[in-house]
Amino acid sequence: MTGLENTNVGSAAPAEYPSRRVLPHAPLLAAARGAAPTHRPVWFMRQAGRSLPEYREIRAGVGMLESCFDAELVCEITLQPVRRHKVDAAILFSDIVVPLKAAGIDLDIVAGTGPVVANPVRSAADVKALPMLEPEEVGAVSRAVTLLTRELGDTPLIGFAGAPFTLASYLVEGGPSRNHERTKALMYSDPKTWHALLGRLTDTAIGFLRAQLTAGVDAVQLFDSWAGALSLADYREYVLPHSQRVFAEIASAGVPRIHFGVGTGELLGAMGEAGADVVGVDWRVPLEVAAERVGPGKALQGNLDPAILFAGRDVMEQQVRRVVASADRALAAGATGHIFNLGHGVLPDTDPGILTAVVELVHSL
Numbered sequence: 001m002t003g004l005e006n007t008n009v010g011s012a013a014p015a016e017y018p019s020r021r022v023l024p025h026a027p028l029l030a031a032a033r034g035a036a037p038t039h040r041p042v043w044f045m046r047q048a049g050r051s052l053p054e055y056r057e058i059r060a061g062v063g064m065l066e067s068c069f070d071a072e073l074v075c076e077i078t079l080q081p082v083r084r085h086k087v088d089a090a091i092l093f094s095d096i097v098v099p100l101k102a103a104g105i106d107l108d109i110v111a112g113t114g115p116v117v118a119n120p121v122r123s124a125a126d127v128k129a130l131p132m133l134e135p136e137e138v139g140a141v142s143r144a145v146t147l148l149t150r151e152l153g154d155t156p157l158i159g160f161a162g163a164p165f166t167l168a169s170y171l172v173e174g175g176p177s178r179n180h181e182r183t184k185a186l187m188y189s190d191p192k193t194w195h196a197l198l199g200r201l202t203d204t205a206i207g208f209l210r211a212q213l214t215a216g217v218d219a220v221q222l223f224d225s226w227a228g229a230l231s232l233a234d235y236r237e238y239v240l241p242h243s244q245r246v247f248a249e250i251a252s253a254g255v256p257r258i259h260f261g262v263g264t265g266e267l268l269g270a271m272g273e274a275g276a277d278v279v280g281v282d283w284r285v286p287l288e289v290a291a292e293r294v295g296p297g298k299a300l301q302g303n304l305d306p307a308i309l310f311a312g313r314d315v316m317e318q319q320v321r322r323v324v325a326s327a328d329r330a331l332a333a334g335a336t337g338h339i340f341n342l343g344h345g346v347l348p349d350t351d352p353g354i355l356t357a358v359v360e361l362v363h364s365l
């Protein structure tokens with residue numbers, strides 16, 4: 001892999017973020033910043049989770065949200081895939097609705113369903129009544145970051161937040177949705193209320209990311225999981241300005257910023273304009289095509305189909321090599337770096353051994 005050399009890979013932390021570690025040799029940070037990593041970095045979305053027996057054991061009898069507010073438990077769960085798979089980054093064990101819960105919104109994560117909101121937000125009055133997140137309300141998350149940066153050695157820690165649109169979808173729908181019909185109805189019928197809602201949620205995302213950055217995370221990812229439900233025109237009008245503000249407000253931290261959504265092939269160009277350094281790509285779009293859509297000056301992340309991990313070792317090896325070759329063509333087309341990942345999260349029934357084998361293969365290439 002080659003990229004544009006960047007002297008900031010191991011630079012000191014900005015004065016406003018004194019907890020930042022200096023990791024001059026971390027391949028993920030190098031690839032994200034357009035420098036040349038010592039090897040191609042790899043990590044997995046949802047790498048800490050139900051695919052690991054040690055995770056299932058430690059989470060037995062403990063609710064998801066309860067887990068997310070236990071700093072020691074968050075630390076241990078986050079470390080598990082780093083120990084097992086030797087991935088090039090840890091990602092903080094949390095959930096995108098954690099800052100909403102911390103702020104006082106009545107919601108829970110129901111097994112087999114996902115986040116369920118007791119009182120959906122569907123009017124201007126509902127938006128006005130939304131509580132604002134205060135840093136101390138996510139103090140457990142900050143403590144977990146502090147613990148992790150002491151344990152991880154030279155391995156970077158990725159913090160994350162849900163993007164304003166995806167958070168809005170959960171709040172408006174009251175939970176996960178296939179068609180996002182209530183969300184789109186509010187967006188189209190009452191743009192003023194819609195933008196007020198996304199403005200509040202943008203503040204929430206910024207506050208949650210700043211808390212993690214202050215505690216010492218080395219990179220951040222903004223998940224816009226449901227943005228793929230939108231047309232390009234609607235994304236530009238109703239979503240992009242808010243995502244841009246998130247990235248702009250945390251730019252001074254000086255860490256790589258990653259943007260990811262599912263089913264966003266038609267949105268990649270606009271998502272590239274949001275301000276991230278790295279654009280995540282799901283499995284539907286070849287990386288060289290993604291590079292053309294995103295445009296030069298960005299690194300790419302992805303994009304092995306998670307289902308391929310169920311097809312056997314030979315198929316996995318073939319498809320990993322295909323993704324790497326596609327990434328190399330993307331680099332030739334103007335992408336500044338490549339971080340190997342899945343095109344979405346690790347599926348719960350994935351054999352952990354196959355994930356370890358993916359890491360070893362990517363590193364060997």
